Amino acid sequence: ATQPYDDQNIFAKILRGEIPSSKVYEDAHALAFHDINPQAPTHILVIPKGAYVSWDDFSDRASDEEIAGFVRAVGKVARAAGLVAPGYRLLANTGPDSNQEVPHLHVHIFAGAPLGPMLA
Numbered sequence: 001a002t003q004p005y006d007d008q009n010i011f012a013k014i015l016r017g018e019i020p021s022s023k024v025y026e027d028a029h030a031l032a033f034h035d036i037n038p039q040a041p042t043h044i045l046v047i048p049k050g051a052y053v054s055w056d057d058f059s060d061r062a063s064d065e066e067i068a069g070f071v072r073a074v075g076k077v078a079r080a081a082g083l084v085a086p087g088y089r090l091l092a093n094t095g096p097d098s099n100q101e102v103p104h105l106h107v108h109i110f111a112g113a114p115l116g117p118m119l120a
């Protein structure tokens with residue numbers, strides 16, 4: 001990993017139940033909750049339960065089971081929220097140029113309205 005995992009990051013605290021979140025889904029590998037500052041009508045964050053800083057860290061160190069479980073969880077959240085037909089966007093900021101703010105891997109799910117071009 002390019003940086004050590006900080007177990008005091010806000011999503012680690014959410015995973016431990018130390019601060020509340022608006023949970024939409026949970027299984028052995030993933031937790032999904034509403035973003036506190038939504039950038040689309042539907043804005044959900046999906047995080048792996050393991051201690052991974054970023055997409056880069058996760059794709060490098062996580063087991064195949066963790067990766068499969070997490071990817072399936074993202075799809076399950078989107079299906080359960082009824083987002084497949086209207087469509088949705090996934091985003092995972094990784095590293096300094098991406099402006100990743102929380103150093104625990106999270107996949108953003110944006111949906112609920114036409115989203116426009118990327119990076120608009």
Ligand code: 5GP
Binds near residue numbers: 037092102103
């Ligand atoms: P990043 O910029 O790291 O890709 O995205 C971090 C996201 O986490 C932001 O969209 C921000 O609104 C969200 N966020 C930050 N702190 C909290 C929190 O305490 N609770 C929830 N639900 N979302 C948070």
